[in-house]
Amino acid sequence: MFGKLLSLLGFVVALTGCGVSQAEKERVVTEYSPIIIKKFQTLGYQGKITVDDYTKMIETGSERLYFTYSEEVDGKVISLKDSISIATYKSPEEDLADAEVDMGIREEAMWQQPAVKAQAAQIKQLFSELETEDLKLISVTGQSVQTISDSDGELIREDVVRGRNELSQDASNNREAGLSIGGYYHIDVSKYLKNHVLEIRIDFDWRMSEEEQDDLSGPRLDFSDRIKSLDFTCLWDGYYKVGFDRVSRSNRSGDIQDMIVLDIRGGKLVRSFSVL
Structure with missing residues (x-):
């Protein structure tokens, strides 16, 4: 009996999540693929677009199309995944007429550069120093x-x-010069971090008791003091948003997002402020 209930529950969850047959998925993917490919080509992307999947949520009716953009850069293939919201009651041409299909791809492309990845690794190493049994990066x-x-x-x-x-003009100039991933791969990330067009997001999970969640002043002050003790000399200038979900030790639900913004200049923390 218990096994049957589990099977029924699994069926209900699957049905609630996505009510699309395989045939319907294939139809939508086939119809939308040439439109998305053409839009990327028109935008100056030289790589390959593959439309991977289509989903529709029964409870909301929201539809999404999932795709992968791949391009060879400096002898290595970079693959970036993204999705866009669609409305299949329209024709694909009408639906995507004004859609910014490359928004997620251009956002992600900037962070694929070796120097940027190296900086991200340094950031991860630095902030991992804050980890405790209850605080995890x-x-x-x-x-x-x-x-x-x-x-x-x-x-x-x-x-x-x-x-x-x-930044958009820089990418356009890069495209005209034939540079990679729509010109966004060669964007000077450190420059736009310094100018606060881009920022770094650092997320923690913080397991707390109910008492600590009710009065965060003590733990939060301790967290801020520990942040100030870090050595920021390896970091580029810019905003570093340190966020954490306050997670009950007894219950994963009911997370509360809290955030502290660090303003780093010349390898030093010059100010910080809360963005709860």
Whole structure:
């Protein structure tokens, strides 16, 4: 009886998650593939696009198309995966007419450069020094600056927008010069980190007791003090967003995201502020 219940539960979960037959997946992939390939070619990408999968969530009706972009760079094939939201009640041409199909690919391409990967490895090594039995480093990733915190008294939106436009123009110039992955692979990441167009995200999981979650002032102050003791001389100038999920020791659900922004200049922490 218990086995039957598990089987039924598995069936319900699968049905709730994605209600698409294999035939429907193949049809959507086949119809959308040439449109996506053409859009990437029009944008100046020289690599190969492969549409991998299509999903539709029954409870929300949301649809996503998953694809891989591959290009040989300096004798090595770089493969980047991404997905986009689609609406199959439209024709593929109409649906993707104004879609920025390369948004995730261009974002990821910048962080594939050997020098950038080496810097990411140094960041990971540095912040792993903060790990304890209850505090674990989960990931180090690069991203574009999307929002400006009210706690940030220096960065202004106009500067970020100006920097984004400059980055986009650099990529365009790179494409015209025939450089890799739509011109984004050769973007000067350190420059745009310094100008706060890009930033580094560092994520931890922090297992806490219920008492610690109710009053975070003590653990958070200790965490901030430990951060300030790190040696930042190996880091590029820029914003480093150190985030952590406050996870109950007894229950994984109910995570609360907390974040501290570190402003690094000249290998030193010049200021920090909270972005809860």
